[in-house]
Amino acid sequence: MENVHLAVEEDDLYSGYNDYNPTFDSEELENDVGFQQAVRTSHGRRPPMTAKFPGTAIGGRPLVSSFGSRIPMASSMGRPMTGAVQDGAARPMTAVRAAGYSSSLMRGSTFDPLGQSKGPAPPLEAKNEDTAEEKIKILEKKVNDLIEESCIAQSIGALQLALEKAKEAGRKERALIRQREASGNTEHINLDLTYSVLLNLANQYANNEMYPEALNSYHVIVKNKMFTNAGRLKVNMANIYFKQKNYPKAIKFYRMALDQISNNHKELRIKIMQNIGVVFVRLGQYSDAITSFEHIMAESPNIKTGFNLILCYYAIGDRERMKKAFQKLISVPLGIDDEDKYIPASDDPSSNMVIEAIKNDKLHQMERDLKVLAEKYIMTAAKLIAPAIETSFASGFDWCVDMVKCSQYVELANDLEINKAITYLRQKDFNQVEAVETLKTFEKKDSRVKSAAATNLSFLYFLEKDYDQADRYADLAMNADRYNPAALINKGNTVFVKKDYEKAAEFYKEALRNDSSCTEALYNLGLSYKIMNRLEEGLDCFLKLHSILRNSAEVMYQLAHLYEQLGDPQQAIEWLMQVIGVTPTDPHVLAKLGKLHDDEGDKSQAFQYYSESFRYFPSNIDVIEWLGAYYIETQFCEKAIQYFERATLIQPNFVKWQLIVASCYRRSGNYQKALETYKEIHRRFPENVECLRFLVRLSTDMGLKEVQEYATKLKKAEKMKEIREQRVKSGRENSARGRREGSTGSAGESIISTSVLTSPKKSDVTENAKAEPQPEPKQFSPLLDSDSGHSSSSSKGERLSAKMRSLPGSNEPYEASNPKELDASYVDPLGPQMDRPKTGAKKPVDDDDFADEDLGDDLLPE
Numbered sequence: 001m002e003n004v005h006l007a008v009e010e011d012d013l014y015s016g017y018n019d020y021n022p023t024f025d026s027e028e029l030e031n032d033v034g035f036q037q038a039v040r041t042s043h044g045r046r047p048p049m050t051a052k053f054p055g056t057a058i059g060g061r062p063l064v065s066s067f068g069s070r071i072p073m074a075s076s077m078g079r080p081m082t083g084a085v086q087d088g089a090a091r092p093m094t095a096v097r098a099a100g101y102s103s104s105l106m107r108g109s110t111f112d113p114l115g116q117s118k119g120p121a122p123p124l125e126a127k128n129e130d131t132a133e134e135k136i137k138i139l140e141k142k143v144n145d146l147i148e149e150s151c152i153a154q155s156i157g158a159l160q161l162a163l164e165k166a167k168e169a170g171r172k173e174r175a176l177i178r179q180r181e182a183s184g185n186t187e188h189i190n191l192d193l194t195y196s197v198l199l200n201l202a203n204q205y206a207n208n209e210m211y212p213e214a215l216n217s218y219h220v221i222v223k224n225k226m227f228t229n230a231g232r233l234k235v236n237m238a239n240i241y242f243k244q245k246n247y248p249k250a251i252k253f254y255r256m257a258l259d260q261i262s263n264n265h266k267e268l269r270i271k272i273m274q275n276i277g278v279v280f281v282r283l284g285q286y287s288d289a290i291t292s293f294e295h296i297m298a299e300s301p302n303i304k305t306g307f308n309l310i311l312c313y314y315a316i317g318d319r320e321r322m323k324k325a326f327q328k329l330i331s332v333p334l335g336i337d338d339e340d341k342y343i344p345a346s347d348d349p350s351s352n353m354v355i356e357a358i359k360n361d362k363l364h365q366m367e368r369d370l371k372v373l374a375e376k377y378i379m380t381a382a383k384l385i386a387p388a389i390e391t392s393f394a395s396g397f398d399w400c401v402d403m404v405k406c407s408q409y410v411e412l413a414n415d416l417e418i419n420k421a422i423t424y425l426r427q428k429d430f431n432q433v434e435a436v437e438t439l440k441t442f443e444k445k446d447s448r449v450k451s452a453a454a455t456n457l458s459f460l461y462f463l464e465k466d467y468d469q470a471d472r473y474a475d476l477a478m479n480a481d482r483y484n485p486a487a488l489i490n491k492g493n494t495v496f497v498k499k500d501y502e503k504a505a506e507f508y509k510e511a512l513r514n515d516s517s518c519t520e521a522l523y524n525l526g527l528s529y530k531i532m533n534r535l536e537e538g539l540d541c542f543l544k545l546h547s548i549l550r551n552s553a554e555v556m557y558q559l560a561h562l563y564e565q566l567g568d569p570q571q572a573i574e575w576l577m578q579v580i581g582v583t584p585t586d587p588h589v590l591a592k593l594g595k596l597h598d599d600e601g602d603k604s605q606a607f608q609y610y611s612e613s614f615r616y617f618p619s620n621i622d623v624i625e626w627l628g629a630y631y632i633e634t635q636f637c638e639k640a641i642q643y644f645e646r647a648t649l650i651q652p653n654f655v656k657w658q659l660i661v662a663s664c665y666r667r668s669g670n671y672q673k674a675l676e677t678y679k680e681i682h683r684r685f686p687e688n689v690e691c692l693r694f695l696v697r698l699s700t701d702m703g704l705k706e707v708q709e710y711a712t713k714l715k716k717a718e719k720m721k722e723i724r725e726q727r728v729k730s731g732r733e734n735s736a737r738g739r740r741e742g743s744t745g746s747a748g749e750s751i752i753s754t755s756v757l758t759s760p761k762k763s764d765v766t767e768n769a770k771a772e773p774q775p776e777p778k779q780f781s782p783l784l785d786s787d788s789g790h791s792s793s794s795s796k797g798e799r800l801s802a803k804m805r806s807l808p809g810s811n812e813p814y815e816a817s818n819p820k821e822l823d824a825s826y827v828d829p830l831g832p833q834m835d836r837p838k839t840g841a842k843k844p845v846d847d848d849d850f851a852d853e854d855l856g857d858d859l860l861p862e
Contacts (some may be wrong), residue, residue, distance in 0.1 A: 092795075109546040132183040139176045143169050143193060144405035147200050157209050165202040174196045195227050202236070211240050231260035235272060247279050254279070270300045277308060286312045301332045303370075307377040314384060322385045326400065329381060334374060336367040377413055378404065382416055394420070407532065418452055458490040468493050485511040485518045492524060501528045519548055526558065535566055553582045557589065569596050587617030594626070603630070621650055628660070635666040655685050662694065671698065689717050 029035050092160060112590050150165035180189055188662070193449045202217035221230050238253035254276045261269055277292035291307040306329035313322045342359045344352045358364060382404070386396035405413045454477035461470040468646045471494040477487030492507030505528040511521035526541030539562045545555050573596050594609035607630055614623050624643045633642035633762045641664045647657040665674035675698050683693045692714040699707040722829035 003378075041447060088733065102848075111452070132179070133187075134178065136179055136183070136185075139172060139179065139389055140193060143172045143176060143197065146172065147196055149275065150200055150204060159204070163204040163210075165210050166201040167198050170201050191226055195230075199233070202233075204235070204241055205480065211244055213241055216287065232268075234260070235275075238275070240277060242275075245282075247283050249274060250279050264632065266300065270296055272306055274308075277305075281308070281312065286315050290316075301328065303329070303332050303334075303374045303377050306332055307381055310381045310385065314388060317388070319389050320412065321397075322389055326381060326385060327403060330378060330404060330409055332374075334367075334370055336370060336409075373836075378409060379416065383419060386420075393423070395571070397423075403746055415452075418456065421453075422456065451477045451484045451487060453485065454480060455490060456493075458487070462490065462493060467494050467497055483514045487844065488514070489518070489520050489524065492521075496524070496528065501532050504528050505532075508689050514838060517543060517548065522548075523555070523558075530562065530565075538562055539566070552591075553579050553586070556582070562594075563597070569600060572596060585616050587613040587620060587623075590616070591620060591623050594623075595629055598626075618646065621647055621652055624650075637668045640664050640670075646735045655681065655691070660692075661691060671702065674698065675702070675761055687717050689721060692717055700788060788843040 008151065015853040035603045041659060109173070115171070145479075146165050149163045150169065153162035176196075177189060186542070190310035198217055198221050202214050202221070212542065215237060217242075218233055221227055222237075224230065225320050232252045234257040238250045238257065239763045241247075241250035241253060253448055254272055258269060258276075260271050261272070263269070265763035267272055273292050273296055277289045277296070280286070280292065281291035282615065284681035290309065290312045291306050293312065296305045297309060297747060303441070306325065310322060310329060335684070342355055344355050346352075382397065382400040386400055388396065390399060392784040401413050401416045401420075404410070404416060454473045458470045458473035458477060461467075461473065472493055474487055474491040478491055480489065488507050488511035492511070495507065496504040505525055508525040508528065511518050512525070513797045514522075522541055522545045526545065529541060530539035539559070540564065542555055542558045544561065549555055554580045556575050560572040560579065563569075563571040563575060573593065576589055576593050576793060579630065580593070583589065590609045590613035594606045594613060597603075597605035597609065607627075610623050610626055610630075613620065616629060617623075624647045628640040628643035628647070631637065641661055644661045644664065645655050647654075647662060651657060658677065661675035662674050664682065665671075667676055675695075678691055678695050678698065681688065682695060685691060692710055695710045696714055698704075699710055819832060
């Protein structure tokens, strides 16, 4: 009992565990200077002070043990921490060992879960790059980087750079293999890397159209048995043979690839069979192609194969199978969602945001492209087989429309019916009642179809010059769809022909706002500005159009004409040279170039272009006139005769050409031929005073007996001419007197009387002659293809140059001297005036008329 010590009643074995020590308050750690310094620096890595005795958390009571006296424990006013020992106090012993405590702790150990007492980790050992293994790894990485760079270069279109990178990767890969062999580490050769290098090199050779080198690289891969699944690369080899048009070998390699691909890869096998069918089509073996395509349509039908199958049936003329193939084509599932999916159906903001996000994503764009492609194939197939499957085109098209109405492409039926009418228009059958009636049936349908039909009808009536009906249907198309640029252009054209150019320009501008790439609207807007003499704005329009249509001869010609009007002939010549680059045989452009060079004083260049123009179009009277005048100026009258004789054939009733031919004979010394020519002229035009005067003079010089006869006829002709002039003069005096008498009446009556009786003044005639003819606007049509023809206007052929006008007319006196003095009255028509062809050659072509009639204002419709 001496050794038994009883516990004091007031002592509690578990007292002090609920006490809280402010040292462990985590909320005050931000204000703890020591803790913050330990976090920022290595202060916290110093080894902590170890406790004297291992044990448990410190308590504030003596420990009573059955083996000894009490062991005092330091009080800690806080929660005891497991594993911590202070002042040599030990954990009380219990019958059950608590979790997380171990009696194997040595004295002096401390609680350090982060291992900070051990100090910082030792530094990593530096890599030794001199070893063979490290060199091999670095070289492998370089090869992979080169392959990646080659692929990236190919993706951006730098094919030559991609090939260089692929070659460099091949060189480094071979160096890598040699290095492995030298180190005796051949069992670790990276076959995947070798395969990647060879495949990339073969692809880059093929992309650069170096087909023999590509085939060699593919052969190296295919013949190596260590490469698994290399046999399918024979598809690539077959593609190369196809590009080389070696079709039998292409079929051979396609079939070899097909044999080496298991049935598990169904989609790949279908694509290879489709390629085989296409090759058979190229070979003209339609039966074998049909076998391949029919197998595909039975196993995995798709739009492209269905269309190819219809083409093959059409080639062999199998009417019934064409119908069946068309039915299969329109029943092919596209696997795309309905468009209603992308229309918000509720007021839920989150769902609407999702719909808005996926409305224009890549998946939806792919679906739209697939649907457009399917509709294109169906439309093309219907137009192709319609005349072949029935006795007439109309009945065949009706069958196709009925089939489409029963399929998933119901909306396409209306487009097919419009195409039926358009086909009639393409055949230039404008008066076809069926076409017009078909288009008119759409007036009561939905707005899109109604607008398209009304646009086509407006264009049709515009071609027939029924501008009222064209305007009516243009309004109908605009009301159905105000954002239809074709309808706005047709409306602008109907206003244009009424010469309301400002309003027409507004419609063209609105069409451009709806579709900025509408070339018809931009062209017609430029024409409107040109006619309104807003040349700079017109120039801007045609320059923008030229950036879109780089090789359009019409646009380049308009630019040349505008620069000419702006007084920049050099720029005009440059643009016309570009036109010649596109259409080198256009005679009117060549004549225009000749005129511009003549205006600049370069007669040699002008003669060259006029000669080229005459070679391509020998009936242009202006070109003939300039060339004849050029030869007369250079004293080669014999060469001028052939041009004026051609002018005589073109205008046989124009006596001036025949008189010039006779004068050329006389100037060249062939007086007998000149006399015969004058006699022939007198026989055809017996009242021509000039011809009689020449006959009198030549007969006198040659001592012929017919002198007196011709002199008598000359006097009678001159007398008749004087009588006619007196009548004309008296008529003018009577009209003037009538104007003076009518001026006493009312203002309105005076205006009416003047407009009826007054003959045009000379100045008015001159102004009208200089007025530029109004060009017709470019007509929009998504339907028709027309050719821009060049025709020589008869009025243009009757216009003479200033030099030819200097010759006397048939109803004017030859000279102002006394007609009785025959010797003095004889004047050579190719005298002083004809010795100056520069003035006469300045107007062989009227630039305004030529620009508007020949090339400028009838751009091909879309």
